[in-house]
Amino acid sequence: MPYGEAMLTISRELADTIVAHARADHPDEACGVVAGPAGSDRPERFVPMENAERSPTFYRFDSMEQFRVWREMDDRDEEPVVIYHSHTATEAYPSRTDVSYASEPNAHYVLVSTATDDVEFRSYRIVDGVITEEQVKIVEAYG
């Protein structure tokens, strides 16, 4: 078994939407979140974020946009179930930078690589500096 018990279950529509965002912003890194009901572990609401760095090698959420989006999630009793970003010239594996800034221990960190035509879509937990890759299960609809 290459993975532990951790798994991201995400709808095909949301996964496709994340990939489309990554492709649209290529060669800059794209980023965003998928919010879901707190404690549900179910990504539901796609929220693309601006990459304040507009960079092919770095991303950072705009601080005011992040404030609004985080408050909105709080008001709706949601949490960031998925935090995604793209790597545009390297594989979809967390870099040292990704690990050092990972700050949502409950989130699935999705990485999309647009380095090749065949887009990679992978998911990780990053807790206390430790990367754990998890299986991605793409479903047509949540049961």
Place this chain on the structure above:
Amino acid sequence: MAIEVRIPTILRTYTGGAKAVDATGATLEELIGDLESRHPGLKDRLVDDAGLRRFVNVYLNDEDVRFLGGLGTPVADGDTVTVLPAVAGGAR
């Protein structure tokens, strides 16, 4: 009255799991000092020798304190201070 400080998930180990705690002070710097006296260890996660840590966002009500006065920003009873770790990373 006091100032409400909203704490992100990753820092709630310092607040016994609380999502929000009260603190007092006339400036953000004093407020963080007061927080430290109640929740030891928190200060070091928010500031370093150069001031506010680069990858921590602190908001006074609806504004990023970087656009106000940083650690010198005046705060008053009834204000809300929100701490959010920046979401950032990248290919290298």
